[in-house]
Amino acid sequence: MTVTVRFAPSPTGNIHIGNARTALFNWLFAARHKGRFIQRFDDTDQARSKQEYANAILYDLHWLGIYPDRTEYQSRRFDRYDAAVERLKAAGLLYPCYETQEELELRRKVRLSRKLPPVYGREALALTSEETAALEAEGRRPHWRFLLPNFPAGEPENPERTEIAWADIVRGDETVDLASVSDPVLVREDGTYLYTLPSVVDDIDMGVTHVIRGDDHVTNTGVQIALFRALGAEPPTFGHHNLLTTATGEGLSKRTGALSVGSLRDQGIEPMAVASLAVLTGTSEAIAAVPTMSELAERFDPAAASKSAAKFDPADLVALNHTLLKDMPFAEARDRLGVLGISGDKAEPFWLAVRGNVDSVQDAATWWCILRDGPAETPEFGDEDRDYVRTAFDLLPEEPWDRSTWKQWTEAVKAETGRKGKPLFLPLRLALTGREAGPELADLLPLLDREGTLARRP
Known part of the structure; x- marks a missing residue:
């Protein structure tokens, strides 16, 4: 079996560092198992999905070092979803519902007041043909729900505890009770598809072996496993990692553009700084600047992610960046x-x-x-320091210059003036660079050369 994973964002905005975490978890998992990475765009919402966002996502992934083996668009696969719908209808597992959002919300409140789970009560299954005709005569069009296998044979109106269990490669053993969730809507009133059906059909058709995604999908997984089985397929292995949030616990969103991969790139953040933080935050691994993707793959272990949110400070990116650049x-x-x-x-x-x-x-x-x-602003010296710097410049060695010139010069200045330590070095640094700190002057002096250095004499 070839390990096959997928990253499946909706192209409705620019991906952020939290999305990058999911993409990287999948990419690194595939790399460790010599597997395949599918880039899939969940663009069934054609009103909001845009090719420019898909292109930007691919660009961001390439910048991070992720190169998909295959790229797919759900908008080009509607025939596959149509066929799955017909199959589910023929099996009696997809049924029409006519309630409005207001009616559903009222029923939800009634169930809560009776201390019952706020799940859909499958009232649509009890509709007679006459009642259905009357609703359609009103102009209502049905949405279609998947009948979850959570009831005794022949008694869908009596859901009972039905556990779906799986061995999660991140979280360990997981269980979802199908009686605690509503039959999911797979097809909207206008005939468009929600996320669940296209995702499952694609995973089947594309041979996805491992689905690694955020832990906000844990409950969805129980439903999707049931749908895989209803379509005659063995479910893939699932893994749900903790979500990346800011230090204050604030979530990230493609729509707001907060901490988008593109904005981090524009700020000069290196791809491996983003990758290191995105992958290692919220795991048992120490956060460090990992220089290459192959080294990060060696350190990557999905089971090392904790179950709590992965909080990070964006300022950490600057520190990681600095570490990467110095080498x-x-x-x-x-x-x-x-x-x-x-x-x-x-x-x-x-x-x-x-x-x-x-x-x-x-x-x-x-x-x-x-x-x-030269310095952006001419340094200001007191009389004593100005006289000192002028004396020092008079002691500049002759060329050729190399890294040892700085030591040679400062030893001569020390011998002539008696200065040492900060009083010796700081005025010279200010004269040469206009700054109190910076690169080693032993390295800068040969680049300035003697003529360029003398030009800075106050």
């Missing part, structure tokens, strides 16, 4: 640095000098400007 080789950063105008013979030694002092690749542009043009 990033020039070859990996070259193209993006080139876009920023950082190129030529100095580009590589420059990157190696500044990479430990930036939170994003874009930040390197600031240091490049300082190197090329």
